[in-house]
Amino acid sequence: MSAHEASSMTDRGLRVVAEGRVQGPEPSNPGIPFAADPIEGLRVNLAAAERRTSALAGRRTVKKDWQAAWLVRALQCIDLTTLSGDDTAGRVRRLCAKAMHPLRADLQAALGLADRRITTGAVCVYHRFVATAVDALQGSGIPVAAVSTGFPAGLSPLATRLEEIRASVADGAEEIDIVITREHALTGNWRALYDEIRACKEACGPAHMKTILGTGDLQTLRNVGRASWVAMMAGSDFIKTSTGKESVNATLPVTLIMIRAIRDYREMTGHVVGYKPAGGISTAKDALAYLALIKEELGNDWLQPNLFRFGASSLLADIERQLDHHVTGRYASFSHHAMA
Numbered sequence: 263m264s265a266h267e268a269s270s271m272t273d274r275g276l277r278v279v280a281e282g283r284v285q286g287p288e289p290s291n292p293g294i295p296f297a298a299d300p301i302e303g304l305r306v307n308l309a310a311a312e313r314r315t316s317a318l319a320g321r322r323t324v325k326k327d328w329q330a331a332w333l334v335r336a337l338q339c340i341d342l343t344t345l346s347g348d349d350t351a352g353r354v355r356r357l358c359a360k361a362m363h364p365l366r367a368d369l370q371a372a373l374g375l376a377d378r379r380i381t382t383g384a385v386c387v388y389h390r391f392v393a394t395a396v397d398a399l400q401g402s403g404i405p406v407a408a409v410s411t412g413f414p415a416g417l418s419p420l421a422t423r424l425e426e427i428r429a430s431v432a433d434g435a436e437e438i439d440i441v442i443t444r445e446h447a448l449t450g451n452w453r454a455l456y457d458e459i460r461a462c463k464e465a466c467g468p469a470h471m472k473t474i475l476g477t478g479d480l481q482t483l484r485n486v487g488r489a490s491w492v493a494m495m496a497g498s499d500f501i502k503t504s505t506g507k508e509s510v511n512a513t514l515p516v517t518l519i520m521i522r523a524i525r526d527y528r529e530m531t532g533h534v535v536g537y538k539p540a541g542g543i544s545t546a547k548d549a550l551a552y553l554a555l556i557k558e559e560l561g562n563d564w565l566q567p568n569l570f571r572f573g574a575s576s577l578l579a580d581i582e583r584q585l586d587h588h589v590t591g592r593y594a595s596f597s598h599h600a601m602a
């Protein structure tokens with residue numbers, strides 16, 4: 263198939279990207295005073311959650327000619343992440359270069375998007391590399407997200423975690439991904455969890471706060487739902503599943519519980535909270551299943567980077583590979599794509 267044929271084939275789908283609002287509503291959540299009722303009253307039906315989500319992964323969620331547009335949108339929602347012990351300034355700079363130009367120019371042109379500025383949603387790094395990333399991304403409008411609370415365990419003293427948040431904001435991070443003390447959730451000490459997250463929110467100042475629940479550590483979906491409520495009541499701008507370091511990271515059933523909590527919280531308070539699944543999401547097919555669930559449960563407003571992000575280190579490579587296939591009809595090897 264020629265690039266021109268592929269381009270007309272995807273035109274209809276890509277109009278969604280071209281005309282869709284990339285800058286839709288922002289999260290706006292000042293939080294509310296601690297309330298025990300939404301936590302104590304929360305019930306979760308595990309079997310129903312699994313039934314609701316099991317079909318998504320298998321079914322063709324989007325028809326072929328819309329897939330390219332959905333995949334480009336998924337790409338725009340990625341927090342392109344490197345969180346390894348062997349991270350270096352050089353690796354972070356390469357990651358930032360990729361975030362600014364996530365699609366090869368020929369591929370972007372073949373998709374009819376040559377005149378669009380397509381970037382990832384953010385770059386996510388350890389505090390040590392915030393200044394490097396801010397410098398590398400200068401002028402791009404791409405925010406830097408920092409994991410700044412003794413990531414990934416989050417067990418350093420609260421004062422140290424708050425200081426780390428303030429230091430990341432001072433270095434230019436516009437988003438802070440905080441990690442909760444899982445012990446508070448596991449022991450039902452919801453008030454302590456609320457106070458801790460509230461203190462982090464204050465330390466974030468103008469930066470958006472994404473609260474990582476460490477859902478794989480929380481033992482039950484009910485705890486996931488309750489921790490989601492506490493995080494939102496305490497003022498989180500986003501709630502996020504995982505650090506990527508737990509043995510189980512983002513899953514669709516966990517997503518269902520968290521996004522329904524977002525929906526119910528908005529109904530109760532009018533406040534809008536974003537969602538970030540993270541960890542282990544590495545294929546375009548996975549990404550499509552998440553987008554389908556978000557669309558069905560929260561609606562189109564959440565299908566844009568202001569309210570939805572994938573925390574992922576390798577998802578971009580597969581998305582680019584699938585888009586390449588869409589355009590050329592052939593699969594390139596992973597090594598063909600930069601940062602693969």
Ligand SMILES: O=C[C@H](O)COP(=O)(O)O
Pocket residue numbers: 343345386504505506507540541542543573574575576577
């Ligand atoms: O928040 C992002 C995660 O740490 C990335 O996890 P991943 O490497 O499994 O994609």
